[in-house]
Amino acid sequence: MPRIEEVTQQLSNKFKDGITGIDQPGATQFFADIKKEKVKDICNEIIKMGGRYLVSIGYDNIARDQTLGMIHTFAFDRDNIFCGIRTSVPEQNPVMDSITPDIPNAGWSEREYIDHLGMKFSGHPKPKRLILSDDWPEGLYPLRKSVPWNIQPPSAEGVAYQLDECPEGCTVVPVGPYHPTLHEPAHFALYVDGETIKGCDYRGFMVHRGIEKLCQTQLTYNEIPFVAERICGICGSVHATSYAQSVETAGNIKISRRAEYIRTIMLEIERVHSHLLWLGVAGHLIGFNTVFMHSWRVREPVMWLGERMTGNRKTYGMIVVGGVRRDITPEIKQDILNVMKKIEEELIVIKNAIVGDTSIHKRTKNVGRITKEDAIKWSLVGPVARARGVDIDVRRDHPYAAYDDMQFSVPVVDTCDVWGTVLVRVLETFESIHIIRQALDKMPDDGPILTELAEPIAPFKHAIAGVEAPRGEVVHYIITGEENRPERWRVRAPTYPNLQGVPLMLLNNELADAPIIIGSIDPCFSCTERVQVVDIRSGGVKVLSKAELEAFAKKK
Amino acid sequence: MLANLAKKMFSKSLWVYHCNSGACNGCDIEILNVLTPYYDVERFGIKLVSSPRHADVMLISGAVTRATLPLVKRVYQAMPAPKLVFGIGSCTIGGNMWFDCYNVCGGAEKAVPVNYFVPGCPPRPEAIIYGVALALGLVDKKAAPIELKQMEFPIDIYERNKAWEERNVIYKLLDD
Known part of the structure; x- marks a missing residue:
């Protein structure tokens, strides 16, 4: 059974x-x-x-x-x-x-x-x-x-x-809404005792634009993929694919195999660009600007490649319900292979530099530690969970597009800290390049890239679709409706669960590590598009001598 | 007049502050991208600073949402005069497709007076650099073709429309 x-x-x-x-x-x-x-x-x-x-x-x-x-x-x-x-x-x-x-x-x-x-x-x-x-x-x-x-x-x-009440003896350090470490508006109130974070309250959802409501009342099925791409400027194709898959599941539409392969290639190109972007931002957050400059330099050919493939550097506009809009010609195929070869070579250099650099180790190891049990309890997803030893990946567990044909490994490490997320993301980039090569190799040579819809999509069908975004798992839930538009469309971005776990990661860490811990989940507030957690926990039992030392330090 | 003023006031190094008022991140990564080795705006003396109090120019990206409206106003007030505001991306121009959503107030003009817009979804890094440099008269020295010297905006839409119409007239005559 x-x-x-x-x-x-x-x-x-x-x-x-x-x-x-x-x-x-x-x-x-x-x-x-x-x-x-x-x-x-x-x-x-x-x-x-x-x-x-x-x-x-x-x-x-x-x-x-x-x-x-x-x-x-x-x-x-x-x-x-x-x-x-x-x-x-x-x-x-x-x-x-x-x-x-x-x-x-x-x-x-x-x-x-x-x-x-x-x-x-x-x-x-x-x-x-x-x-x-x-x-x-x-x-x-x-x-x-x-x-x-x-x-x-x-x-x-x-x-x-x-905001939540500050715990006894703590000081509030506000971070945001406009703050150098956050590139998007969001407000964190950190409750610190000396230099140690004892709790955190978050008020965000400042970029809530009402996309779900707009699409449920004004737009039609095939207009929404383009709006879905603008949920997030970094992982746009992911949202468009996830939306298209949910409509296809609900409406029982079978798309061509070639279209599925092209979707796979687009998703992986996006992952390469996003992981390199994150690596740079993470380097910037720990004050190591060389990493920022180099990984963004390596990333730039991916943007040019995107422009040659789709006409735009980002927000590709490739994916619609029923398939994709542009084909991959033999010239483009060769182009992709060349770019990937160059990126792989340069990424190996960067990887060796990062793995051998003691200052990065010191800034990221044992920072933002949470256990595997906590990660499962808080339903964390993506590289954040995989760095805590939770072996989940939508591409492997719930295969979509052409991932059932692909051979790839899912890097999982159990360091449980920010260093683990750096490692997972770098290794995943190599896997992505590997997947792109396979997909280009195995892609069926011809076939339609767009399937025409034979009949209208029946109303009040439910469907769930998951896609592995660079940051984790994107879930779209759709209830089909009348008048050629969804009755209800719900987007859950990966930052949504991960941000709820951030107070736990911040607890008992140094204040100076807060930017990289918040940054380690690769927060994307525009995707998440909503607000807030608060979680104050009392500090654990301290060794007396340390407490005395701290009290002395604070007294000056 | 604005162009002359800008040229006079901001003739030296320009410090910009980046303010996201509800963008999707697309424009934000392109703004960061202009700092990286391929585009490297620091060669023009343009530098991204982290506090509005250090800034000459504000780059605002995204439609202004209900929650950020008072905050963006405060960021603008925190900047010392003289100051310029650039709207980066199509969302700043009237709010783009979410212009009338329940949680969106509209384009960047709803919050602060915007001096120049750089359209695009997202605008290319070249477009951002070009927009800023053109507004400040920097391209005179280094980057712009000479025939664009008099222009205030990167694209003169009226001129282009006129040329388009004229061309179409010719095509119609040929058809007949």
Whole structure:
């Protein structure tokens, strides 16, 4: 019996009348409709069975049955299964149990729907405002269908977000919204005792632009990939691919093999560029500008290559629902191979320089340490998780595009610190170059690159699609709708779970290491597009002599 | 007049401050890119600084969102006069495709007075350098072709449209 049926059967045996129906549209995903009282038990059961929490999706269903829908999604990585746990609450009394106490990563998702849909979660540890700006009026929920996409409530003065209270004996060091170490607006309040960080509060989501609402109300299926690319200027193709895959899954569209190979090549070219970019920024953050200059110098031919392939240095505009827009000709193929050869040669030099450099070791080793258990508990993804020994990679676990044909290894290290993320990213760049060569070699010689849609996409189908972005795992959830546009489209960028783990990484580190720890997750606030965690923990037990020494140092 | 003023005020090294008001990162990586070896704006004396108080020029990227509107205004106030503002990317020009979204106020002009725009999604590093240098009269010395000397903007859209129309007239005559 395939594993997916085992999982569904096990769930329905355990919660007989808690589950009202199971919908299994394909071999890799299923959706269970459950009663809202059981949401906590079922989610915990799935985690126990080996599931990994992805994201929650809230949507407005008032027009049809007077309810607000809520979907918690999970992935079973070893078995290539995505699952959605669907439930709903009445509009008049939108209260449901919070799953955050058991699955801390769900904290932001739930707070998002407190803001956006007016839902309430009993037992949520921190039901504060997350996404909307401070002066947004109470009781106006932008993701409800009754609210237009272009509503502009008057701004108000003197409203400010209340940061968490500073722990006893600590000083607040504000970082941001505009700060040299952050290239995007976001506010971190670091609570420090001497030089040691004892806690952190984060208020971000300042680049929330309302893309989901815009696409659900104004645009059509084939316009959205281009907007999806502008969710993030660095990993644009990833979002477009993920969106296109979710629509293709929901609408049962089979795209040509050649298009899948071209998508694979685009995604890997983007990964090479993004990892080199991060390597440079990381060097800059630890004050080692030579790394910054050299890795960006090595990266530049990738940008030129992108321009020759697609017409634009970034935001390629290659991917649409049903395939890709431009073909890879034999000349371009040779061009890609030449560029990759050059980059590989230069990257080996950079890698040797980094591995042999003691100052980089000193700045990154044992910094931002968290254990593998914590990384799993907080559902961290991508290189951040792989540096903590968590062996997950969407490309291998949930193959999409042409990755099922590719041979590659997933670098995993167990140093559990920032050094591990540097190492993982450098090794991954070599793997990407390897994948690009394979894909160019195995690509079918001809075939259409764009599949015409035979019939309209049926409304109210659900689908999940995951893509491995350079920073981690991107998840797109779609509910198809009428009028040729999605009813609900939810984007979860990799920074969304990873940023929630940052307070844990910062805890008990030196203040001077804060920029590189925040930088180590490769934060992309424009993708994440939402706000905030707070997590204050008391410091551990100190050895007395050290405490005396610290007190002495602070007294001066 | 602005061009003359800029030439006079900012004839020496120019320190720029980069302010992201809600961009997608595309423009931001291109702004950083102009500092790297292939483009290297430091040869023109242009330097990216980390505090608005040190800056002569603000490069603003992205549509202005509701949350960043007061912050961008404060960053602008923190800069010493005389100061110039460059809008980098199409989003600064009126807000691009999110111009009327619920959490977006509009283009950069909603927050601060913008002197020059560099369009593109994202603009190429060459375009950014060219825009800044042209505005400041730097290209006179080093980079610009001579026939562009009098231009205030990189592309004169009206001139181009006129040329386009004239060409089309010729094509129509040929068809007949």
